[in-house]
Amino acid sequence: MLGYRVGGKTGTAEKVINGRYSKDKSLSSFIGAFPMDHPRYSILVMLDEPGPLPETFGFTTAGWNAVPTAHNIIARIAPILGVEPVFSPEDLAKLAKQKAVEDKLAKQAPERQG
DSSP states (O other): OTTOOOEEEEEEEEEEETTEEEEEEEEEEEEEEEOTTSOOEEEEEEEESOOOOGGGTTOOSHHHHHHHHHHHHHHHHHHHHTOOOOOOHHHHHHHHHHHHHHHHHHHHHHHHHO
């Protein structure tokens, strides 16, 4: 997560259905803290029976669903909590590359419409 140092642990467990572990029903979780240089806040995301999605390539493990959910939550609440992003040189390079791609796509957009 660019600008925010988040540490945590994922977990994915098969649910017990009728006394047996289910191969297609799971519980995914992520517990984390931020900002990691001076932890002040913790977050727990738990998803009961997450479904496979095209953007997760069909995976239902925590790294594919609980972590992105935590990312979205932290991105929304960190500014409200007064946690300012701190960008490393690597973060700044990624942001510059991302902006260059977005600028290129924006220049191509009128060509695609015409």
